[in-house]
Amino acid sequence: MIKSVKVYSTPTCPWCLRLKQFLRENNIHFEDYDVSTDQARAEEMISISGQMGVPVLDIEGEIIVGFDKEKIKQALGL
């Protein structure tokens, strides 16, 4: 089943790069929002996660802060 996956990130954060690399390696399609340039998405990220650190991952409404591999695997059913 294909799930809707959104990544809120900045181009300079190493964990964001690792997260996106991990998703690509597992053939997970995702929307990538650059919160350093997209103010509306930045505010959306802060409101859904209640914090300001990147990356934030939204897997069909399940919010995961940071590159938490185990949680991500579980949420994606990998």
Added chain:
Amino acid sequence: MYDLIIIGAGPAGITASVYGARKGINTLVITKDIGGQAALSGDIENYTGYQFITGPELATKFQEHMRKYDIALKENEEVQEVEKIGDVIKIKTNKGLYESRTAIIASGKRSRELNVPGEKEFKNRGLTYCATCDGPLFRDKEVAVIGGGNSALDAAIQLMRIAKKVYLINIASELGGDVIMRQKVMESKVVTVVNNAQTMAILGNKFVNGIKIKRENKEEILAVEGVFVEIGLIPNSEFARGIEKNQFQEIKVNSYNETNVPAIFAAGDVTDVPEKQIIIAAGEGAKAALGAFGYLVRHRF
């Protein structure tokens, strides 16, 4: 049983793993993250072969290099204890127990914390230790950088291109760091340097909305939405209990990267090696791996 376990995957650990793999020894890398502090650096202009590369890009290159070889990797794992019993080194992590004949500690350094009220509460809620990562979220906002050395200047320089106003809260009477960086900060209209100021508390509701500082025995509050803590680094050496360290808790090594415990080596920023640089850490990692290989040969493992 591994021949070599490397703790950490910054420039020292990754270089050591590549040297270990090329010597054909059974190598495991246990690490919290990949790239270490190098991955958090802004612009890098002194790593030979790259006239200019960013920290995240260099970390990606390191990682690609490591993955070229068949090196076992345990990521997101934290070492809690290293102990040598007879000829076996036992390494306990938050997820398991591993055994090896030799080990290299290359666990690097981490940001020093302020230890003031509000710091833990507002971490990632306006307070951060990484201007490179989180700076872009503070566009057109007022922020404070705490510190007065090179890393504080580096953060202020990154932020003066993003934020509306940057307070540089320096506990000393003047700024330290490199003269070129100091000039950039002093010339900026966005940056206000506050010398002789001690940070007392981080304030806010859900997110940061200010900091309390103390100057000449008077407390004042600055309204800021972002706080960047850049007051230096401490070594990730707590787990290495039986290993000799200096007054800064850096692991003592000789020029062969040997610690006081035979078969346990250390490399990079976690050690007392003079000068903490990416290229130096990488070179130290290579030396440590060759040292570990030599140890295995001498002991006919």
